Amino acid sequence: MRDKPIATPSRTREILRKYGLDAKKSLGQNFLMDVSVLNQMLDAGGIDDQTVVIEIGPGIGALTEQLVEVAKKVYAFEIDQRFIPVLEEELSDYSNLEVIHQDILTVELQEVIPEIKHHSGERIVVVANLPYYITTPIIMRLIASSIPFDCMVLMMQKEVAERMAAGPNTKAYGSLSIAVMNHCQQDIALIVPRTVFNPAPNVDSAVLCLTRRSEPLVKVDNEEAFQTFVKATFQHRRKTLWNNLMSVFGKDKTVKSKLSAILEQLGIDPKRRPESLTISEFGHLYEATSSLRDCSEKTN
Ligand code: SAM
Secondary structure: OOOOOOOOHHHHHHHHHHOOOOOOHHHOOOEEOOHHHHHHHHHHOOOOOOEEEEEEOOOOOHHHHHHHHHOOEEEEEOOOOOHHHHHHHHOOOOOOEEEEOOOOOOOOHHHHOHHHHOOOOOEEEEEEEOOHHHHHHHHHHHHHOOOOEEEEEEEEEHHHHHHHHOOOOOOOOOHHHHHHHOOEEEEEEEEEOHHHEEOOOOOOEEEEEEEEOOOOOOOOOOHHHHHHHHHHHOOOOOOOHHHHHHHHHOOOHHHHHHHHHHHHHHOOOOOOOHHHOOHHHHHHHHHHOHHHHHHHHHHO
C-alpha cells in the first residue's frame, strides 16, 4: 500500500482529479474517506488470508485497497466503466484482485467466481459500501441465492439497517426485518456519520452484519408468498392484527369464523398489533391460513 490510503480526503480528491471523475448520484456514488471505519468493517467480517471476498461497487478502491491487503482473493463488481482503469492502475500491485465490470443485480456469481462454482469450504464474505438506491434488492437477491457466503458486511443508510436488524415490538420492525432474519442473524456493527463520505449523503450510515443461518428460522412452501403475506399483514401498522387480516382475506362470514378459530388455536390474540408477532408466529399463521389464501385468490 502507498503511504497514504485511497480512503483519505487528499487521495480521494487526487484520484478524482487525475482521472477527471465525479460522483454519479444516479449510481449511489459516495466515496468513503476513513480508514478506521474500513478496518472495523474488515474486523466485523473476520477477513483474513483464508477469506474470499465479494465486493460490490469498489468505486475508486477505498475499501478494495484494505481488502486486498488481508484477504486471500477479492472479486470486485463495478457497474461504472469509468472506475475499471482506476482500480487496475491504482491497485496494480495486488495479484489477488479481480475487477469485474458487471451489474451485481444481474451477474451470475457462480459463473464468474470459481470458489463458488466448485465450493470446497472456503470462507466467502460479501463486503460493500452499498449504492443506496439498490440496497434492498441486492441483499434480497443474495439471501435468496444459493451463494455459500458466511456473512455479509454492508454499509447502508442507517434507517434501512435499523429496519433490517429490528426485532418485534419496535417501530423499525416490519416485513423487511422478517425477510432478512429468516435467513440471517443481524447485527449493527457501527454507525457511520455522513461526514466521512465524498460527496456527503443527506443521512448517516450504519454497517450491518448479516450472518447466514444454516437453516431458515421458518420453513415455508413458498418464500415469496410468505413475504407477501407478512407485508400485507403489516399494511396498517396502527390497526389490530384482526383488522389487517380482514383486509387480507376479506370479511366473508365463513372466512371470519375460520380465521377466528385459527387464531384461537395458535394462541394469538386478534387484538394484538402485527408488530408484536414473532417470525415463528407469522410462520404458523401463514401455514394455517393457506386454505383461506387459496379461496381469496380464487375469488379475486
Ligand atoms: N466502495 C467505494 C467506497 O467505499 O468508496 C464506493 C462505494 S459507492 C457508495 C457505491 C459503488 O457501487 C459505486 O462505485 C457505484 O458505481 C457502484 N454500483 C452502483 N450500482 C451498482 C451495481 N448495480 N452493480 C455494481 N456496482 C454498482
